[in-house]
Amino acid sequence: MAIYLKIDGVEGDVTESTHTNWVECDSMSWNVSRGLSTKPGQGKDRESTSPSIGEITLTTKMDKTSPILFSEACVGQGKTALIHMVQTSPNGIETYMEYTLTNTLVSEYSILADENGRPSETIKLNFTKVEMKYTPWDESHRPEGSVPAGYDIALGVKL
Template sequence: MAFDTYISIDTVDGEATQAKHTKWIEIYSFSWGASNPTTVGSGTSGLSSGKVSVSSFNIMKKTETSSAKLFAACCAGQHFPKATVEMSKATGTSGEQQVFLKYVFTDVMVESVQWSGSSGGDDTPTESVSMAFAKVAITYFKQDEATGAMSSAGDASWDLTKVSK
């Protein structure tokens, strides 16, 4: 299944032209996650978890309109109220793009911006951007095979500042 990924960061315009994501930033790739170390106790204690560690949200994108603003935000320690990531795929017989996974990050800061590229080619330089956040909400949308309609099929959220949902 091919899919497209876009991010919208408050006050930062990108160059995406896809109908539902105009002026968003197109993402080539991303990574992030959470881990919770566990220990196996002896006797009756069984398994116990440690403290969850949630990684930064890391993206790879082309250099474009948003690049200078993201760099400036990193240097100044600027906070953004919200960043929304949407992954969409073609659905139904029309092939219209529909969102199937959505992340909403709140209280976002750009931690790093790194550029890479090689001259002489047709490619635009790319950049890696890492963002820290205080809260995240995740929603997955499932496609109805008969109608192609998307509906929420699960969600989760976590507040890193309160270490709770």
């Protein structure tokens, strides 16, 4: 499995043919939560708050995008960002999870360097809309349709 990131104006080192010039990521974490309250004896009448959509955290290795990502964290403007989770197959690379982030800002940039190898970086992405699509693949490596979801944070509506 590989994780690839594309942010408008940021050219990475990936050479894989369907993700040329994307940024290769080592890990990704993200969360969504909402507060729920249940009154004793009224389990079916739970009350909830609006969702809290967390920032997406990605780790990468230091490369030519490092100064650009730093600059984006300091003064960047809202851009479109794509994240693809891919797997290899006899037919090549298959994207099974896609995220499209709208009005994306790099909200944090940090590095971790020590004597053991190439420094790693962590970036956080803040956005106003997220669309995701999971595509299952059958045993013959053909897509079996897709499962989409999305949320517009600015409007507070499901897409």
